Amino acid sequence: MRGSLFSRPSSPLHSHSSISPSLTPRHTFSETIMDENIDYAETIITKWDLDGPTYRKMSSLFGDDRTEAKKFIEAVTGLRNAMHHFVKINSSSEKLIRAQRLMQIAMKRLEKEFYSILSSNRYVLDSESVSSRHSRASTRSSISDFLEDEVLEEDESIQNRRTSATSEADKAALMAVADLKSIADCMIGSGYGKESVRIYDLIRKSIIDESLYNLGVEKLTASQIQKMEWDVLEAKIRSWLHAVKIAVKNLFYGERVLSDSVFSSSGKIAESCFAEISRDAAITLLGFPENFAKSKKILSPEKMFRALDLYETISDLWPEIEMIFSYDSLSAVKSQAVASLVKLGESIRLMLTQFELAIQKDSSKTPSTGGVHPLTRYVMNYLVFLGDYSGAVSDIVGDWTLNAQTPLPESYFSSPISGGAAVEDASSAVTVRLAWLILVLLCKLDGKASLYNDVAQSYLFLANNLNYVVSKVRNSNLGLLMGPEWISKHESKVKQYAGNYERMGWTKVMTSLPENPTAEISPQEVKEIFSLFNSSFEESYKKQSGWVIPDRRLREEIKISLAKKIVPGYRVFYEKHRGTNRREIGVESIVRYAPEDLNNYLSDLFFGNDVSGSTKTWSYETSSESSLSSRGR
Known part of the structure; x- marks a missing residue:
């Protein structure tokens, strides 16, 4: 009974043979299954033979009938198992040769299908769509872990038809990937x-x-x-x-x-x-x-x-x-x-x-108005933009030793580099570099200030330019890099320069009045004091009428400071001695200014045209405008 179940039935040709039944070849169960695999594969594969009927050549196995595509892959899998089985028994058997021929037909078809799917879906399989569908990969430990989960999700989505939330393009893409994977695996x-x-x-x-x-x-x-x-x-x-x-x-x-x-x-x-x-x-x-x-x-x-x-x-x-x-x-x-x-x-x-060498070698003239030098404007605008790249600059200059061999005034050297807490931070490589470049600029400005014939104007020049530097630092990302201590220290320096300007520019005016303006003095001394004050004030005013302070806040601070130093003392002297000498011949012509007049004259100062732009601009200023303004962030 076992023989009749598991052995191939005898053909009619041998049913009456005299050969003993015990000599009839028997098939094992595995061989029977493998034979059936080949037979089944032949019925499926030959239907899609590219050398077969024309309509099959033009048809798409995976596009026209997905059930048929699944059968085709299963048939190839069974055929492959059969080939593995028979190659162990007899590598030259007719069954193996037949299976190999079918496999070649199948692979030729799958090549065409693979190419067709890739070609026809090149737009739904565009990289941007693929990457957006897999954007969750950024939250996984690795791309491989993500892909493993995502493939399972895609397969489940396809099997369960859960595509209601996806677009038609996504459906097509997911289907194409599943088909390509199926063909590639096969x-x-x-x-x-x-x-x-x-x-x-x-x-x-x-x-x-x-x-x-x-x-x-x-x-x-x-x-x-x-x-x-x-x-x-x-x-x-x-x-x-x-x-x-x-x-x-x-x-x-x-x-x-x-x-x-x-x-x-x-x-x-x-x-x-x-x-x-x-x-x-x-x-x-x-x-x-x-x-x-x-x-x-x-x-x-x-x-x-x-x-x-x-x-x-x-x-x-x-x-x-x-x-x-x-x-x-x-x-x-x-x-x-x-x-x-x-x-x-x-x-x-x-x-x-x-850039540093260009600052040091700059030979452009100082502005005749004592205003902000074009070099200062360019360098600070440049550093403001550079501060926006602090992360990249820090990486670049992190292990770059600062060359401190440039001759600099001792008063400048220690302050900007080591004076602030921000500079001492471990991640302050960019701060140190920027502080150094500002230091080089200030040193250069110090040298340019000495070119003025008038000491007062040189101090006004230093006040204007350092104030511009501090303002740029305070109102940009440089403020965070340099730190509040650096800003405070240099603000104090601006006030010091401004104070020096006031003393040097208005000392003659201030000292022309007596220390005690209410003291009793002779009419002649009154005349001399008014005369000296008038000439001193007019000389200072005329000399400084073309000077400028571009920054409104600094301009008002200096005007108020000058008015407090000059007007109150003059007012007291004016009120006391104007009436006493009213009848003296020539007294009225000597008293030229009422206290209110002085306030008005002082109020008109520092609005002169800043013609610094008409002097020789710094070598890079014009060419850099487009570069400095074109950063798109």
């Missing part, structure tokens, strides 16, 4: 992984290249950059800054997710595919900043901010770059990103050095 398991990889690499690499082209990414050498006009190069930098964020966060991330999803059955194949389609494009993308930094054309202080934009962008994207290109086979991509950062850092250091 082909890899059948020993045809190379064929699926070849098709995948061909199509997805073209998509990456096309996407980068549409984003405006070009492969530019350092020599090509060197020959470009700055306006053209700056436009390419802006384009790159926009493109690299999209490329890393959407394009490459989406491709990493897609390749890991489609080839989830083989980590090595997934790595190979992603490396093949992304390596060259990523290196080209991340190589632009290095080539930019190599160009000697950009080594000028006003170009520094574009270099900092590039540096800051790569630094901000580094966590994503490190995660997306985590495979060993993509170490060249990470190396390129690091090389760009290193080269940009070197260029920025050089530009900072040139």
Whole structure:
């Protein structure tokens, strides 16, 4: 009975044979199952033979009938099991040859289906859509953990038809990924992984290249950059800054997710595919900043901010770059990103050095009005912008030893560098560097102040310029970097300069009045005092009528201070002695000013036209305007 159940039935041709039943070949249960697998596979696979009926060539196995597609994959799986079984028994058996022929037909069909799905769904499988659907990866410990969970979620979504909350494009994309994964698993398991990889690499690499082209990414050498006009190069930098964020966060991330999803059955194949389609494009993308930094054309202080934009962008994207290109086979991509950062850092250091030297070597004239020097305006505006890049600058100058060999006044040297708590902080590399540059500026201004013939004007010049420096620091990110102690210390210095100006500019006026204006003196002495006061006041006023104090607050403070020092004493003297000498001949002509007149004259001071802009401007001021104003943040 067991023989009749598990052995192949004898054919009619041998039913009356004289051969003994004990000599009839018997099939094992496994062989019977494998035979049936081959028979079943033949009925399914041959229907979709590309060399078969024409309508089957034009049809889509996975697009037209998903039930049939599932049967096809099952048939291939059964066929593969049969081949494994028979190859152990007899590697040259007819059954094995038949199975191999069917497998070739099946793989040829799956290749076509794989290509068709990739091609027809290239727009629903765009990297941005893929990456957005997998945005939750940022909350997982690794991309692999995320993918494993997400694939399960996608499969469950497909099986249970839970797609009501997703768009039609998302449905199509999820279905396409599931189909691609099913085909890839089948082909890899059948020993045809190379064929699926070849098709995948061909199509997805073209998509990456096309996407980068549409984003405006070009492969530019350092020599090509060197020959470009700055306006053209700056436009390419802006384009790159926009493109690299999209490329890393959407394009490459989406491709990493897609390749890991489609080839989830083989980590090595997934790595190979992603490396093949992304390596060259990523290196080209991340190589632009290095080539930019190599160009000697950009080594000028006003170009520094574009270099900092590039540096800051790569630094901000580094966590994503490190995660997306985590495979060993993509170490060249990470190396390129690091090389760009290193080269940009070197260029920025050089530009900072040139900036410092430019301050020291400046030979432009001081403004005749005693106002704010163009050098001061340029340097402080420059440092304000530099302060906005404090994170990047801190990375660049963190291990850069400060060269303190520049000859500086002792009074300046210790204060800005070591006087504030902010500077002593462990993360204050950028603070020290900025404080040093301000120190170099103040030293230069100190030397320029000595060029004035009038000492009072030199002190007014120092007060105006230091006040401008402090104002820029206080009202920008520099205030946080320099700290309140630095600001307070230099505000006191402004008041000191202002006080020196008042003493040197108005001493003759103040000392022309007696210490005790109510004391009894002779009419002749009254005349002499009024005469001396008038001439002193008129001399000082006339000399200073063209001087300016651009800052309204400082201007009012100095005016009020001068009025308090001059007017009250004069008022007392005026009130006491004007009437006493009223009948004396010539007395009325000597008393030229009432106290209110003095207030009016003082109120009119320091509004002179600041013609500092008409003097020789600092060498970088004009050319830097576009650079300083073009930072898009």
